[in-house]
Amino acid sequence: MTWETVIGLETHVELATRTKIFCSCTTEFGGAPNTHCCPVCMGMPGTLPVLNEKVVELAVTAGLALNCAIAPVSRFDRKNYFYPDLPKAYQISQLYLPIARDGAVDIGGGKTIRIHELHMEEDAGKLVHDPWLDQTLTDYNRCGVPLIEIVTEPDFRSAEEVIAYLEKLKETLQYLGVSDCKMQEGSLRCDVNLSVRPVGSAELGTRTEMKNLNSFKAISRAIAYEARRQIELLEEGKRVVQETRRWDENKDATYAMRSKENAQDYRYFPDPDLPGVELSGAYLEHLKASLPELAEHKRARYQADWGLPAYDTEMITSQKTLAEFFEALVALGTDPKQGANWIMGQVLGQLSAHGLEAKDMKLTPATLARLIALVKEGRLNRNTAVKVFEAVFVTDGDVDAYVKEHGLEQVSDAGLVETVVEQVLAANEKSVADLKAGKEKAFGFLVGQVMRQLKGQASPAVVNQVLRDKLG
Amino acid sequence: MELFELTALELGEKLRSGEVTREEAVEAARARIRAAQPANNAFVTVTEAPAPAAEGAASPLAGVPMAYKDNICTRGVRTTCASKILGDFTPCYDATVVERLAAAGAVSLGKLNMDEFAMGSTSETSCFGAVKNPWDLTRAAGGSSGGAAAAVAAGEVWYAIGSDTGGSIRQPAAYCSVTGMKPTYGTVSRYGLIAYASSLDQMGPIARSAADCAAVLDVMMGKDARDSTSLDVPAGGLLASLTGDLRGKKIGLPADCFGDGLDGEVRSAVLAAAEVLKARGATVEEFALPVMEYVVPAYYIIACAEASSNLSRFDGVKYGWRAEGYEDLGELYTRTRTQGFGTEVKRRILLGTFVLSSGYYDAYYKKALQTKAVIKAAFDRAFEQYDLLLTPVAPTTAPKLGESLTDPLKMYLSDIYTVSVNLAGLPALSMPCGFDSKGLPIGAQLIGPALGDAAVLNAAYGFQLDTDYHRQSPKGGDEV
Amino acid sequence: MKITEEMVDYISQLSRLQLPQEEKTAMTAQLEGIVAYMDVLNRLDTSGVEPVSHIFPLKNVTRSDEVVPSGDREELLANGPAVKDGAFLVPKTVE
Structure with missing residues (x-):
């Protein structure tokens, strides 16, 4: 049987704002752990989020450039789960009313990838393993950095298409000034949803989600590995389990994350701390007009x-x-x-x-x-x-x-060049004879001699002309 | 009259005139706290009085000792929500209201006891033990701002700042014969209030009189850039606007708040209050408000859903108490939360998790948000006809300690007259309007339309010009 | 709506709570009573009613993208039950 790979992407892009999405801490990359933090982004009790206006502007700009319909009304929802990189134990994101929907990206070769939605959310912190203690340290510097998540329809059929899309996306977002898209700093990250099905089948197979893909190379290899793994399972008469899998760069393989982490019931609900975002036609027109x-x-x-x-x-x-x-x-x-x-x-x-x-x-x-x-x-x-x-x-x-x-100005004084040419011709009679005998190479030698005398500052055109004239 | 029997404004006047010094006021309060605390357990933390505020604090309450409910963040002073899980959490920031009051010369003497995370109607779920009602120490002070109401009733402070999610200022005020106001949602910044249910929480004053409440609100209210739900409306001027004149005002009595389940003595006292308002020129009329049937379930679904999310951050990682004996991250979370939260808090977290969980969201949470819309519309219609509504605050007077905790549903149902106000975002005030045959205080609730805070305060002010329930102290003073 | 112990287990797991058996039995019964009472809402016809999350129609409450210096790390970490190297310490999360 021939198989077809079906892929959808969820791409997280860090926005190029100066401050975090819900507080005024810097988004600058790096810094000692927990030095780009305040009570709000550390989830301290009693603190409240206030939306950064630039985040809306950049998200809408991206949405427009990806040919999305911009939602006249959008809202933030809470996605609830426990993990130490998420200090509030909920991520402020958008589920019910994302800011943009139904876009399309032309990736060349006559192929278009449909965008399902684009929404705003906050990034989580970073967990660092301390090998000495065999425990984990929490760094909340990235916590609250604004992200957009761009979700495609399952329109990809190969790793090449995925890479073409990501390159296009990256180029577009960089041009828009929406993001620097530095994969090595995590400002563009990808989750890959992949399933396989017999060619010709209209139904989608069971998909797995692969996380932790931080380079184009990793994405290509993970896709190849996971497609092969699923095909082998199906050919052996086994079934694919819907699960989240982690790509291990070193082992060149994906492996299932613990089922506990797979138990997902995020209990999304509208965030009562954040009023909605309503965009006027004038605002959208203004952004459209100022798209670079x-x-x-x-x-x-x-x-x-x-x-x-x-x-x-x-x-x-x-x-x-x-x-x-x-x-x-x-x-x-x-x-x-x-x-x-x-x-x-x-x-x-x-x-x-x-x-x-x-x-x-x-x-x-x-x-x-x-x-x-x-x-x-x-x-x-x-x-x-x-x-x-x-x-x-x-x-x-x-x-x-x-x-x-440095006295580098070129000698364009034909008189000076003429004097030098005469000296060179007089000193290199053999070359002149060679040249007259048809050895064109000798001409180059003579030019070189003239240039040498003039310390390379003569105009080659002038030197050529004067030489030709003198040689008749 | 003893100092502690004065209203906050009266004390403020004496401080301004120099008749009483700031030190004398603080010492009087501290003496009262020393005497009353062992009996009523109103305080969780008593602090040294802060240094005097900058000269020129213009508030008529400058220098008046007060205290905060212990779910309001105070920089450098532990803030516990009366929960084991917060341990000795000491914020490195002040709530906006704390900043504003401090700038106006408020003298904070500490933090007040409450139901754990403001979840309860009796202030018995505190990890520091129950608050006792100064009028009868075998009875509950009400909740969740029970410490605030008890402290004011016992003369330990002249006013207190509480929070009200479903009646938590108004109901204890009623049980303790003091005046408490929940202002219009969004008029007081929630920044620094440890959230129970963000869409319903609102801070407000508990004091002896409506005029005191107006003076405190003049300082507390106003747009805050740190709270996105705070309203950009003019603040201040409430105290100056009080006249007590109710001529031409129409007051509605929702019949559905005077029916089954309401104690007869409470009903009589509230209806008598209506007569006082009438004598001041208001017309009073009964009308039907059938949505009352739906307010308690809608309230508990929304409040618990938000609470389940708001309280997830208490996980033993960043602040507060951490359990011992865990083997891995999952156990750290589960042990800390299981041992750190009390039963009522856990019940509400579970309930809230249930109504948001996959498969039940539409049937419960979404339904509750739709019901909220229906309730708001019903109140909007009522306020097309009436300037104010008058209802009881609670179906009964203060219950015996321990009585309410046995049946959570029964306790939830006792919030029926107060929760609708939070769902609709309205201003409402609880004022003393009598005593039952056991000598226990009864409160009446005045509800105004959104941003009608001044009208609510004015009606209560008028009522208090003609009555002296609010000037009575438990058992004649000293023996709290 | 019947609330089972399995459902209580499930929502307990989501909430990171673990009730001892006795408490679980009691809680199941209480939740069942409360949820049954909440079903009163089914009597109210809300078809076509837009759910209301924010009671007042606020919109576009934003701040400008200007950096304010971050907090003092020692202060921000001061309440941590376990702190090392300027960070909170938790049992290892990496497999």
């Missing part, structure tokens, strides 16, 4: 308006900051293709050499635009320009000052 241009639109535009090759547009839009840098560069008068080349070559190279992220880069578009202009004007040759770039990259130094200080 997404990567796919930028790519299309770069190709159509500036004739950039697809490869270049992919590279440049791979990070929103790079794309913005690029657009600023072009706006300063830089030729788009020239700008793209510099970004793909030198900018990305320097970022990686310094272990920096594009968003942390100090270099301004104006600095690079100036450098490119100097090359274009023939005042700096390209190799020198690359050296200047490397020198000014980290601190966004002054290009003109650097060039002047």
Whole structure:
């Protein structure tokens, strides 16, 4: 029998707010345990939540970008369960009236993934095992960090589709400024619901839920493992048990969590501490109008308006900051293709050499635009320009000052070049003879000699021209 | 007249005029506490008086000694909810009302006994032992703010702050012959009140007179950015608005609150109170309020559901008491909660868990929320016709200690006249209106429309201008 | 509505409570009585009535996204029954 894998995703994304969802503690990553906490996010008795307005804005923005219907009225509910990472013993989430529903994401290749819903909720804390005591320590710094959970319909049929969706989601949310989507810091996490069924069957099989998937690699491998496990069970005539399974990165396998943890009756009910969220048409229109241009639109535009090759547009839009840098560069008068080349070559190279992220880069578009202009004007040759770039990259130094200080300006004085050319021709009669005998290689040698005399600061074009003239 | 027999406003006046010093007032209160506490057990924690508030506290109650129910968080002073599970929990924050009162010059002398987590109608479920009624020490002071009502009745403080989820200010006030007010839901910040049922909880004053209550509410009320359910409405000015003039006011008596189950002496006293209001110019009329039949079940479903969630945070991990002898996390939770909560609290947690659990939510919890809508609509209609409603506070006077705990359902049913007010979010006040043949106090309840707090206080103020039930002290004073 | 001991076991487990047998028997009977009384609500026709959670129609009560310094850790942990290295200590949760 041939089997089909059916997958639905629940993705948790941490929102890029400054403060937590229900209190004013910072959401900054890291920090010593329990130092980004207050009585509210630690669930102290008598404390009450107050909603961060930015959370609503970012959730709605994400909902709009994922083509969801935004709920005119939405509310918060309590999800009740005991665990030490949840100090109130309930998570404030949305069950009955989530903020957005019924969206769709085009993942390419003619495939669309339907979004079932998108809702706001608070993150839980972190539990750290103390091996010495063999006990667990609770760190509530992440507790109350705002999340959106994006739930898809079971529309995926392969790990590849899942990854394509996640990449699209990540790119979109980063462009929107909704989240930094750093998987290594847990700001994008995935639960995978998976079942298998015979190809052609319309019914869904029994599914399992896999948690703890924190990288694309883990997701792909877990999907492959779990699909194989379920198929083997069914082929042996056994049945799949509906349960939550944990992916063990080290063992490359999923295993069932204790049944106790599986007993789930969350007793959701509307949170009496939080009034509802009602969004006016004007508010939605305002957010819609201020949605930033997404990567796919930028790519299309770069190709159509500036004739950039697809490869270049992919590279440049791979990070929103790079794309913005690029657009600023072009706006300063830089030729788009020239700008793209510099970004793909030198900018990305320097970022990686310094272990920096594009968003942390100090270099301004104006600095690079100036450098490119100097090359274009023939005042700096390209190799020198690359050296200047490397020198000014980290601190966004002054290009003109650097060039002047180091005497790097290109020699475009044809008279000076002529004198040097004459000296070189006189000193290399053999090469001149070779060249006249048809050995073109000798020309390059002569150019090199001239450049050497001029300490590399001559314009190659000028040198070529003068040499050709002199050689007749 | 002894100092402790004064109203809070009268003492405030003497403090302002310099006739009595702040130290004398505090010492008088402390002497009363020393004398009364062994008998009535009103306090859980007695503290040293705080340093005087900043000069210029404008409240007419500046310098007047008072105390808080022990479910109101006080920075640096243990706050127990009268439960073993909270142990010596000492908040590092003040409730908003505590901040506001302190800024107005309130002098807190400590924390008051109550039913565990405010769940009870007699203040007997406290882990510190029952509160006893100063009018008859063999009887309950009422609950859950029993300590607050008893302390004011016994002259240990001039006013107290209680909380009222289903009658917990009004019913003990009635049992102890003091005046207690539950303001409109949302007018007093709940920040720092340890939640029992968040959609119903509201703090309010217990004092000798309606005027005292108005003065305290003038300080307590007002929008608080830390409580999302707090209403953005103008606060203050209640005391200044009191005239006692009831001419042209229409007062409704819901017939369904005067029927079966109501003690005859209580009925007579409340009807007599109606006559006093009439004499002040009000018209009084009976009307039918048939939703009364549904208020107790709707109340207990909603209150217990919220409580089951609110009390989940007490798990022995972050604060309070932790059981011993656990092998793993599950046992830590279960042992701590099983041994840390009393029977009534456990009963309500279980009931609340049941009505929210899978398969029963719609039949119970959702049904109760729909019933609440019906109850609110019924009150809205009543207030289209009447300015105020007058009802008994409780079906009987204070019961003997131990009598109520044997039959929980019977105890729940005794809340019938008070819980509807919480469900509908309305302001209501309990005022002394007589004594039964055993000499036990009787209370009458005035209910106003939402945000009609001033009208409620004004009617009670008028009533108290013409009566002196509120000026009587148990057994002539000293021998509490 | 019949309340069984199994149901009491189930809701006890959800509530992290464990009643000794004697208490459980009594509690089952009491809950049964209370729930039976609550069934009075079935007499009230609420079809088409919107459930009311918040009694007043408040909406969009929010705060701005501005950081306020967090609390003092020692103070926040001061009530903990078991504290180590700036954190609460619980029996191990990792399998």
